[in-house]
Amino acid sequence: MPESDSKANTGRSGPTLGCDDGYITSEDPRDFGWVKENVPCQTACPAGTDIPTYIWEILQGRPGDSYEINREANVLPGILGRICSRPCEGKCRHGWPGNGDPVSICHLKRAAADLKDRGHRLNESLYAPSGKKVAIIGSGPAGVAAAHDLSLMGHDVTVFEREERPGGMLAYGIPEFRLPREILHEEIHNALRLGVTLKTGVTVGNGKGEIPLASLRADFDAVLLATGCMKAIDLPLRDDPDGHAMHGLGQAKYGFDFLLEMHRGEAKTVGKRVAVVGAGxxxxxxxRVAYRLGAEEVTIHLRTTEEYIPVTREEILEAKRENVALLGLRTPVALKADKDGTIKAVEFAQNRLGGWRENGRRKAIPIAGSEFEVGCDTLLVAIGQRTVHDLLDEKIALDRWNNAEVGDDWMTSLEGVFAAGDYVKGASTVIEAVGQGRKAAQAMDTWLMGKPRRKQVVRIERVEEPLRQRAFDFIERHHMPTQAITTRVHDLGCEVETGYDPDLAREEAKRCYLCNLHYKIDIDNCIYCRACIDVAPKNCIKMVDGIKINPDGTYGDLSETAEWDHVGAIWIDNNECIRCGACYQVCPTKCISITRNRLVMQEV
Ligand SMILES: Cc1cc2nc3c(=O)[nH]c(=O)nc-3n(C[C@H](O)[C@H](O)[C@H](O)COP(=O)(O)OP(=O)(O)OC[C@H]3O[C@@H](n4cnc5c(N)ncnc54)[C@H](O)[C@@H]3O)c2cc1C
Ligand code: SF4
Ligand code: SF4
Ligand code: SF4
Known part of the structure; x- marks a missing residue:
């Protein structure tokens, strides 16, 4: 039998929240399980962003509050609103079969950042000084997120960065036309403003003028390694499996180094025909940089096909609009140079698609005897990046991909030395790095203070009316407005995506089902009239004789029945429910209740 809600003291029956504030907090695993299962976007976000709540704030015309909710989970909303890899959108309930396209979660994150007041005040409360000192090596998103949280928790944080500017790949990898530098500057400044000391142009390592890790371990109570993946993966070729051929060839370069050098201020040029090998x-x-530097013909050569490459669909679309061609099913096997050692052509083997790899992508299988040549004047190879460990003066345990191994407490095999971001995960994404930076910071705080000082709870708040209208379900996804192609050309600094205006942002926000709304029927008051079933837009309200509860607290299979003498309850299947409110409006006994269930952090 399904659980039965106790009666409330309002006109409607439903959960009695047992407090005057209109909400309770819960640590019941079933409540955590409900949020995990029912708010799929938040569950998919590596930083656990409370997406329905920030979208709700946009709908209410409060972009500043929306920005603050974003910032609770990730300190870089304006940045991630532009360049996030968007794992949440792939899981959005609005994109499930029969429901249409996912909500533009990421563009709405950006809208909150863009549309907040110019004088918006950040809302953060600080712990008292802890007397502990923390060193963070690397100022990429993992290092910045950790520095922010640790400084908020009262620790004295110093970030060491070898480049002249902070931001890691946000500053030295991602080009300005995707991420304007004033946005980067503003959000990094805000993340570090609560007393973090930033030392740029300082390398931690064993070379001349570098700071040895041992000295940081002696001077600080804890150290975080957030040094990313700083080396391009070598291109293996038929007669050169270790990939030496690229070195020393004119006009052939690893794309990672090319972008790094460009962002350090080196003037870059490319030939007329640019071949890019890689897929990320x-x-x-x-x-897209080559196009802006004046190349006439830019082609990306892929091992598989474009539907399997790990970038957003919008990015592929924009690259194509900039005349970049993507050609699939080919692996480079040899490089051809002229007598001066300048690249002239790439020899490829034709591939066919094979089975699936562990990471969810397809295998590419070269076809024997299928080799062909493609001429080019510049070759840029970008087949991935890897970690380097030359900053260490003592070995640490590495995993099978040569990344730093950490325990559940985010500590490496060296006592007091923690690690996060790409240095742990391998080349990944900004939101992964932010999520890891935050988790590592929490674990470091627990280790430094000898006990956890914050914990997650579920905040369950009574909602007195459906917050959506059925009509919202028919609004189509809004595309991001972009700059005209003629404006973008030859301009590395012209931002391609121009952002939603307030009206567009509200219209897109209406599309969100607000999946953190929990609709529930109080079976003690239900008269089995079926009125709710008659108005339901989907098969979301079911007659059941029982429901399984999984060990993690989530609901298992419903045991549906059509026979009245077996009906134990009329049950809302929150998996099917699109939070339209129709059942709530029609129920004659007002036995349907709504709560908003959110994960929040609380002091222990
Ligand atoms: C060209 C490019 C484009 C990308 N685009 C996207 C995108 O659109 N969306 C997305 O989600 N992800 C993207 N990524 C991936 C993303 O940028 C990374 O996953 C993310 O930046 C990793 O964060 P991190 O903090 O772990 O490391 P990083 O950002 O790599 O930062 C590491 C920092 O450590 C510093 N450092 C290293 N060694 C030392 C040392 N010995 N002493 C002092 N400092 C040191 C480095 O200088 C660097 O600043 C892109 C990556 C690249 C290269
Ligand atoms: S509809 Fe809204 S709350 Fe539901 S998964 Fe999509 S973005 Fe998240
Ligand atoms: S709110 Fe009620 S009628 Fe609407 S989808 Fe959910 S269960 Fe069905
Ligand atoms: S409308 Fe209300 S009383 Fe009627 S079956 Fe549905 S929940 Fe029960």
Missing amino acids: FTALDCA
Whole structure:
């Protein structure tokens, strides 16, 4: 039998929240399980962003509050609203079969950042000084997120960064036409403003003028390694499996180094025909930079096909609009140079698609005897990045991909030395790095203070009316407005995506189902009239004789029945529910209740 809600003291029956504030907090695993299962976007976000709540604030015309909710989970909303890899959108309930397209979660995040007041005040409360000192190596998103949280928790934080500017790949990898530098500057400044000391142009390592890790371990109570993946993966070729051929060839370069050097201020040029080998963010960025540097023909050569490459669909679309061609099913096997050692052509083997790899992508299988040549004047190779460990003066345990191994407490095999971001995960994404930076910071705080000082709870708040209208379900996804192609050309600094205006942002926000709304029927008051079932837009309200509860607290299979003498309850299947409110409006006994269930942090 399904659980039965106790009666409330309002006109409607439903959960009695047992307090005057209109909400309770819960640590019941079933409540955590409900949020995990029912708010799929938040569950998919590596930083656990409370997406329905920030979208709700936009709908209410409060972009500043929306920005603050974003910032609770990730300190870089204006940045991530532009360049996030968007794992949440792939899981959005609005994109499930029969429901249409996912909500533009990421563009709405950006809208909150863009549309907040110019004088918006950040809302943060600080712990008292802890007397502990923390060193963070690397100022990429992992290092910045950790520095922010640790400084908020009262620790004295110093960030060491070898480049002249902070931001890691946000500053030295991602080009300005995707991420304007004033946005980067503003959000990094805000993340570090609560007393973090930033030392740029300082390398931690064993070379001349560098700071040895041992001295940081002696001077600080804890150290965080957030040094990313700083080396391009070598291109293996038929007669050169270790990839030496690229070094020393004119006009052939690893895309990662090309972008790094460009962002350090080196003037870059490319030939008329540019070939890019690779399939990720770096490959796409190299191609789009080459277009802006004046290349006449830019082609990205892929091992598989474009539907399997790990970048957003919008990015592929924009690259194509900039005349970048994507050609699939080919692997480079040899490089051809002229007598001066300048690249002239790439020899490829034709591939066919094979089975699936562990990471969810397809295998590419070269076809024997299928080799062909493609001429080019510049070659940029971007087949991935890897970690380097030359900053260490003592070995640490590495995993099978050569990344730093950490325990559940985010500590490496060296006592007091923690790690986060790409240095742990391998080349990944900004939101992964932010999520890891935050988790590592929480674990470091627990280790430094000898006990956890914050914990997550579920905040359950009574909602007195459906917050949506059925009509919202028919609004189509709004596309991001972009700059005209003629404005973008030859301009590395012209931001391509121009952002939603307030009206567009509200219209898109209406599309969100607000999946954190929990609709529930109080079976003690239900008279089995079926009025709710008659108005339901989907098969979301079911007659059941029982429901399984999984060990983690989530609901398992419903045991549906059509026979009245077996009906134990009329049950709302929150998985099917699109929070339209129709049942709530029609129920004659007012036995349907709504709560908003959110994960929040609380002091222990
Ligand atoms: C060209 C490019 C485009 C990308 N585009 C996207 C995108 O659109 N969306 C997305 O989600 N992800 C993207 N990524 C991936 C994303 O940028 C990374 O996953 C993310 O930046 C990793 O964060 P991190 O903090 O772990 O490391 P990083 O951002 O790499 O930062 C590491 C920092 O450590 C510093 N450092 C290293 N060694 C030392 C040392 N010994 N002493 C002092 N400092 C040191 C480095 O200088 C660097 O600043 C892109 C990556 C690249 C290269
Ligand atoms: S509809 Fe809204 S709350 Fe539901 S998964 Fe999509 S973005 Fe998240
Ligand atoms: S709110 Fe009620 S009628 Fe609407 S989808 Fe959910 S269960 Fe069905
Ligand atoms: S409308 Fe209300 S009383 Fe009627 S079956 Fe549905 S929940 Fe029960």
